[in-house]
Amino acid sequence: MLTQTKDTEERIWTLMIWSSVGLISLGFLWILGDLLWHGWTQLNWNFLFSSPKNSGREGGIGPILISTSLIIGVCMIIAWPIGLGTAIFLAEYTQDHHRFGRLIRGSLDVLAGVPSIVFGLFGNALFCQALGLGFSILSGGLTLACMVLPMLIRTTEESFRAITSDQRLAATALGFSRSTTIWCILLPAAMPGLLAGSILGLGRAIAETAALIFTSGYVDRMPESLLDSGRSLSIHIYDLAMNVAGGNPNAYATAIVLVSLLIIINLTASWIADQWTTSNQLPT
């Protein structure tokens, strides 16, 4: 145990630390409590499945849930292969001194810090205008794919690097080609880490607003194709709170849906990661 010196300075700092932690906890419980308090009464099954009426003041979020899942679907379908391919390349074919690998890793580090609004500008310029996709679910999904890519690659690369080199040696000694080693041995072993990373990427994509305002658009109808504009949950909250007088109750209810989705996603990811670390410990 640490020594307990009873001088005043120690006491003052102990007090400071406990009170700032208490303040922070109170603030955060306030936010969560406020969310539940205001939104709970609005929330029912009907809210989840019906269409918004009267600019969203009444009705539910059915089409918005559909649009959100389509945007996220496009995002993951695009980001997954690129992320997986890049991560395998970085983990299995490059070492620290490899120039191409270093360049890619450096550019991904920077990309991870680019603010989401800048991704929005880029998505608007490239997907909506240059490629002519307009305000659409496709543009929004592609923009989000660019945004989650650095994180996806980083977690996937880490889970490949966590596999011991014994496995690669053993597979090579058995005469497996590199593609077999990667697909049949390393990929299954890295899968839990990869899943956890994808789920976290998914969480980041769902939470995103700024990158979507001028790529996927505002339209709250049920989307008919990927080229339709579609409103995501987060944009719905923003629009109800800022632009619709009397939209707050439904904004709160939507926020509860969004936050619960995120909590489920994060719990799943950390559960998978825990499973992975326990199953990777070999009996000795």
Added chain:
Amino acid sequence: MDNIQPAPHLTKTEAQLPGIQTWLPYQSTEACCEPVAHIRARDLSICYAKHLALQRVNLVINKGCITALVGPSGCGKTSFLMSINRLTDLIPRCTVTGQLQINEFDVLTPSTDLLHLRRQVGMIFQKPTLFPFSIKKNLELPIREHGKHARKTWATLIETTLQQVGLWDEVKDRLDQPAQALSGGQQQRLCLARAMVLAPEILILDEPCSALDPISSGIVEDLIVSLRGQYTVIIVTHNLAQARRIADDVAIFWAIDGIGQLIEHGPARTIFESPQHELTSAYITGARG
């Protein structure tokens, strides 16, 4: 176990292996240790970056025999072993020069079919290295990858191989359970089985018993002895008593000025009873190393 001498186990080997003639690549009908050269190293040197790890090894390894490579740590035994199946390719900045032949087939030329080579040369590591799948899948992966057997024969092949390593009765009821849940000795025998399903001619073993407890170690050692005659076995070991018990031929490696060299090589009895090199005699009497 000390009473095991080169001859008696032959009959045991033959008796243990009913009905596997159909796929065994090499069958001994004679005494195992006819001096028929199987692997031949000429002036083989191995460099890591600029450091010379092994210098000019000239060594002939006989078919069907157990050859033990012994010597203190850091004298290039494992490097030599890894050059036989070209695993040295995976080590950054490692270069192998000289000549290494298996039968009449040159291993070190760039055009070598590596997958074929590694199928002919099975390797076992110090630490059992099973893949994180079930017991069955561990054995099926190499069979499927090399595609020589029809799928319906896989089960029989797996059974015979597991019997050969004496693991069948222990695991036949849990083939679908994770391989990494087995005990260390069982894992090592499963590794051996996994190498053997590919019907290699040569087995190279890198200290296969050193990570095991004494009992498992004894079982694995008996298993290795039972392989004499069917496979050319090369085993790296730190355990001189073990080399004395199981080896037909012994090669002593030594690091002189930090450079690994082969200092003596010959039949086990000659090496242990009348060593030529003074380092060898110091080593086997326990004065050095």
Added chain:
Amino acid sequence: MISFSNNISSQFLNDRVLLWSLRFFALIAGSLLFLIVIFLIHEAWPALHQLGITSFFTDNAWYPTESLYLLTPMLWGTFLATIGAVILAAPIGILSAVFIHYYAPSLLAITYRRLIELLAGIPSVVFGLWGLVVLVPLIASWQPPGPSLLAGMLILFLMILPTITLVIHSSLAQIPIAYIHNATALGLGRWSMIRKVILPAAKSGIFTGIFLGVARALGETMAILMVCGNVVQAPSHLFDPIRTLTANIALEMAYALGNHRSTLFVSGLMLMAMVVIFVLIAEQLRYRETYADAN
């Protein structure tokens, strides 16, 4: 380290096809950053070329309809909100991380960390909603009008606190236990051990956390858009409404055309440059953070 990078060419067609497709994907991922920069510059070029960089700082006001493009009020808004948030969040973030490691009983430490992680994951639009409905009226009842620089600072403070706390937490976790043993053996009290031994040892981790927090605050859009009032002016005190660079883009992008749109891309470029500088500094510090094994 065993890797396939040593001997990259393979004899087998499927291996070569695999390697080329992996390279292709890596090229896409690696070129994304350059693509973003190129597109931003391309879109920003008309404004940079026709108006010149100086006009963004010397025009009389921000009236895009009259071709007046003064960006300084927005820059002030961004700077002040960020600085305020960091001044609040840095010390509290440090204290929070110290609390988790050295003050809290283990159960409380885990609970508090989970809470902070939960907060790190809450979307900015939800913070914005809370700010708009709870915080802004609260400030308004004290000092009208309510939507203000202060509201922005407080919201940003709540948003960057988890980032700062978690980074410092992981850097404290790497401090060799021997430091603590030695400090205790010297008879230092808990706080003086932290101040004299632990915090200096974790210095680069602390700065990494702060710089990442700054980067996040600079780039934050939605929450700040919802609580700051968005009036284009350089604020004279804490209760003035402000508009940040990010909020400006989000508000006007939907209908901007010609030089107006182009100017918004210029502000995007500025934003990106600032954020990238802070991220790079943070990454550099992170690399430098290694402890000699203190026995």
